Amino acid sequence: MTWSSWHLHLATTARSAHDRVLADVIGPTIGELAPGTPWFFIRYWQAGPHLRLRIGDLDPDTYDHVEEVLRVRLAEAGALRPGEEPLDPDAYLEGAGALASAGEQGDDRHVRAMLAPGVHRADYDPEFDRYGGPALMSVTEDLFRLSSELVLRLAPKASSQQQRALLALRGTMAAAAALGDTAERGYFYAHGLGAWRAWAGEAGYPDELLDSLTTITRDAGAKPVDPLAHGPFAYWHDGLAALTGDIRAKSPTHPGMILFSHAHMLHNRLGLSLLEELRNYAWLAHVFPVAEGALA
Known part of the structure; x- marks a missing residue:
């Protein structure tokens, strides 16, 4: 498949502006294409x-x-509204430097200068590894x-x-359930907690903040959570479950690592921060801990 790629740059980090671009720029543009046209987006x-918009x-x-x-x-949707502060170039360089140094790979280890707001043509390089x-890339892109x-x-x-965090929480449970095994789901949540806690430390967040974010308490009478009630994510879960079977057959990579990336990109598309993702994994690891005596 041949992919076309555009980066839709904004002058602000305000989530409201990025949501507006999704709803008022990407949505209607995709809606004008032939049904079934391959596409996906991420925030970056x-x-x-x-x-980043990719269309096949x-x-x-x-x-x-x-x-x-x-x-x-x-040009219309990207105009800043009240409360949407423009991003200062120096603030961008500082924040991007922290992100680049906290585990990015390839060219993204090097911070690039801010581009002007607008539509920029770009290349799309599938992340095969x-x-x-x-x-597995064709089915992966369909899941995107x-x-x-x-x-x-x-x-x-x-x-x-x-509300966004709760959606991502339910989606992450749908992804973990694709592993099919209760013990593997527990390790999935524990891995997510450890991975994002380590990332946040590398990015310079203080331990006191991370301790607070990852300390979870639930009332004794809290309603049980059904990890298999996927709600709007049921069809996505089915696709991830089929992918898991393909991974076990075609790849040396443990499927949990790949499902972890799919769950991360769901958080990304919802506009959630990595600290919000860390908080979700802390909650999941608390509510669904690794079973005592389970084998690693």
Whole structure:
């Protein structure tokens, strides 16, 4: 498949502005394409805050049309509204430096200068190592599409930070359930907690803050949580479960590592910070701990 890629740059990190680009730029643009057109998006920080849009198998005329409507729509949707503060270039360099030094790979270890707001053409390089190799990339990209469609539909109904975090929590449980084994799910949550706690430390967050974020208490009478009630993520879960079978058959990578990346990108698409993702894993590891005596 041939992918076209654009980076839709904004002058602010405000989530409201990025949500507006998703709803008012990406959504209607995708809606004009033929049903079933492959696509997905992510949010990113390198070279300044932006959304990355990838669309598959566009003919030249459709490519030109998509690029034009992206420019027109972003010019309106990207205009800052009250409360959306412009990002200072020095503040960007400081924040991007912390992100780049906290475990980024490849070119993203090097901070690039901020690009001007607008539509920028870009290349898309599939992350084969991260997602189990070339043989799994087609199904992986289709799961990216499912995740993107879910967020496009659900994000406008979940405007608060807490609502977004709860959606990501349910989605993470749907991803973990694809492993099929209760013990593996416990290790999945424990791994997520440890990985994001280590990342946050590398990024310079103080231990006191991280201790507070990862300290979870629940009332004794709290309602039990069903880890297999996937809600809007049921179809995505089914796809991840099928992917898990393919991973076990075709890749030396443990499927939990790849599912971890899919859950992370769901958090990303919902516009949640990595500290919010850490908090979700802390909650999951507390509520669904590794079973005593389980083998590693």
